[in-house]
Amino acid sequence: MDKNSNHDKKIAILIDADNVSDKYIKYIIDEISNHGTPTYKRIYGDWTKPQLASWKNVLLNYSISPIQQYSYTTGKNATDAALIIDAMDILYSNNVDGFCIVSSDSDFTRLASRLREAGMYVLGMGEKKTPTPFISACEKFKYLEVLASSPSAMETTGNIKEENSNSSKSGIIKKTALVMVIENIINEISDEDGWAFLGEVGSVLNKRYPDFDTRNYGYSKLTPLVSSLKHFEIRSRKTNNPSVSLKYVRNRKQQ
Numbered sequence: 250m251d252k253n254s255n256h257d258k259k260i261a262i263l264i265d266a267d268n269v270s271d272k273y274i275k276y277i278i279d280e281i282s283n284h285g286t287p288t289y290k291r292i293y294g295d296w297t298k299p300q301l302a303s304w305k306n307v308l309l310n311y312s313i314s315p316i317q318q319y320s321y322t323t324g325k326n327a328t329d330a331a332l333i334i335d336a337m338d339i340l341y342s343n344n345v346d347g348f349c350i351v352s353s354d355s356d357f358t359r360l361a362s363r364l365r366e367a368g369m370y371v372l373g374m375g376e377k378k379t380p381t382p383f384i385s386a387c388e389k390f391k392y393l394e395v396l397a398s399s400p401s402a403m404e405t406t407g408n409i410k411e412e413n414s415n416s417s418k419s420g421i422i423k424k425t426a427l428v429m430v431i432e433n434i435i436n437e438i439s440d441e442d443g444w445a446f447l448g449e450v451g452s453v454l455n456k457r458y459p460d461f462d463t464r465n466y467g468y469s470k471l472t473p474l475v476s477s478l479k480h481f482e483i484r485s486r487k488t489n490n491p492s493v494s495l496k497y498v499r500n501r502k503q504q
Contacts, residue, residue, distance in 0.1 A: 258285030258346040265352035266294030271307045276396035282456035353379040361386035447496040
């Protein structure tokens, strides 16, 4: 499968609330947008427990469905069982191309292996304490601390919050923050020479910010908007069809 088709994968996100902090959710969603399109977004836990209360606003903001699972007996993790059962139901529905399992728990090792046996793409995410067997069972694994502490994540999150607080229209980030977002996306998906297909940049941008629209900035298309930002180089590449060319973009080297 080529690089561009990776971003067309339909991915089910299954989160173990008992083993993941709500502070990581933005980084989780942003990272998944580099691998495919989120379809199912579910999180599992006993929502009667006060320690999960901090998830409430996060679930609303990111449209994640909470699945209630009571702890019937002490010492038994009912949340794990519910997540595993749902994963298998989703697998047999044939509606997805892959799964993202977010947990630091080794109990999902066999699930990850089983999903890969069925031909599914399996992306794992968890903290650095995650046991090696679960990491090895996934096709790819991302450490949440690394995603959250990367300079691009910290700078982008901070600037978007600042810009939004000053914006007259909530949800529309100003151009200064937009530049950072696009720069980071290019860094993540570009080839060795730093060039990224502009259409793919736009696709990832829309996945991360569903309300993004070039018309918010006075442009009908993405190419003139990106050109106006002055931070990027744009190049056309010919295709087999003489009347069709593809636009590629890379970050302009700072003098």
